[in-house]
Amino acid sequence: MKKFDENMLKTLKEQIRAAYGVELETQGHVVLQTGENKIRFTTEETYELALNFRGVANIGVYVAKSRKKFTLITIEGCMFTKLLAGANLVHVSKEQALSWMKGDPVEVGPVSAKTVIGMYGKHFLGSAVVDVNGTAYPQIPKWRRIPPTIS
């Protein structure tokens, strides 16, 4: 667990802005780099207290993950963002939102960006990678997917 310094924070914010066109709001939070390139947010008080404990397995909330080609942003990560003009958002229907949360590909039409944030109404659905045909591949972890209905 490594605390982000100013430079790391600046780079992260730039990556998020470039990928999704949103501003990551870090004020009032401690930003941490943890295993598997996961980026987590917590509060200063929580961080200070955790330093005194043995066997800390997890801290705060997982907001983003640095990958080779892009930075993934989680559903909770979206809640720490400020939408900028021209943000890479795709608004989906209820059916599409359900497919999204099942981890299934969703047709979103041609978009200029390779990575987008999904929204149903005002509810964030996390990020997705979009291919040239306009199909979004939601980055939903397996444990969080709506289970497929058994017929």
Add this chain to the structure above:
Amino acid sequence: MNVNLSEELKSFLFEFVPDRFEQLVESYEKPFPETFRVNTLKISQAECLELLAEDGIEATPIPYTEDGFYVKPPGTVSTTLWHMLGYVYVQGPVSILITELLDVKPGMKVLDLCAAPGSKTTHIAAKLQRRGVVVANDVSRTRIKALASNMQRCGVVNGFITLSDGRCLGYRHRRLFDRVLVDAPCTSLGIGSKDWSVLKYWTVRSSQRLGRLQRSLLLSGYQALKPGGSLIYSTCTFHPFENEYVVSALLEKFPDAKLEPLNIQNLSYEKGLESWQGVNFPSEVTKTVRIYPFHSGAEGFYIAKIIKPG
């Protein structure tokens, strides 16, 4: 199919609840109602209930909790979009009540000593409203995965998970927490309708064995408590070895510890025992409560609220 009780369990229950034996066995045969609470870290209660209503889900308040709701039709909430987004948390009604009895206020430091899978931890986090800290500890690496998933889904920023033996943790962090929850591992007789095998294989020895573990956990939890702080000790089982005996052991070791009487509105329950099989417990122990499945229509629990004098 009928519920199958072990011979030892039959004789214990005949002796323990002679006039309610049939009622208890009947309650084991009924499934629990589906209940949930709204995760107020992500959405307001009113807004969430509106979203559920749009999906045709009716939510009726549980009369003895502040935050809990019954679901109609049952079994519909856990596969909704709203559940996956972390707006709702499916949790038993008495389990919801326990966190409410802990009386968590924003800004407090709270320890959940046996936290997995995180129902009560995430409820505590909601009560903290992002101020203060919740420390969720569990000894099992496997169970911690579920705890981490639930804390993530509920968006708990001001919390961390420790993988540690709860019997030692309190001694390493003495007088640190305003609130401590010791929801100890137990023989689970109160949730027998979820898993009949616990009824089939229950033995007095298993209660005795877990009683020793529970005693160590409670003493450790009490050490972690600040003077003036309060601790909830709870189990989802009935045997005095796991309940009154454990609380009595704490009172014996810390005679200045006080038990707070629990006043639960809109729910029938029984007071803690004065004595069992010729063993008298301290009179303070009668301030604890025992809730049977036929009282709550759901889980059975034993709850004690302990205050450390400040």
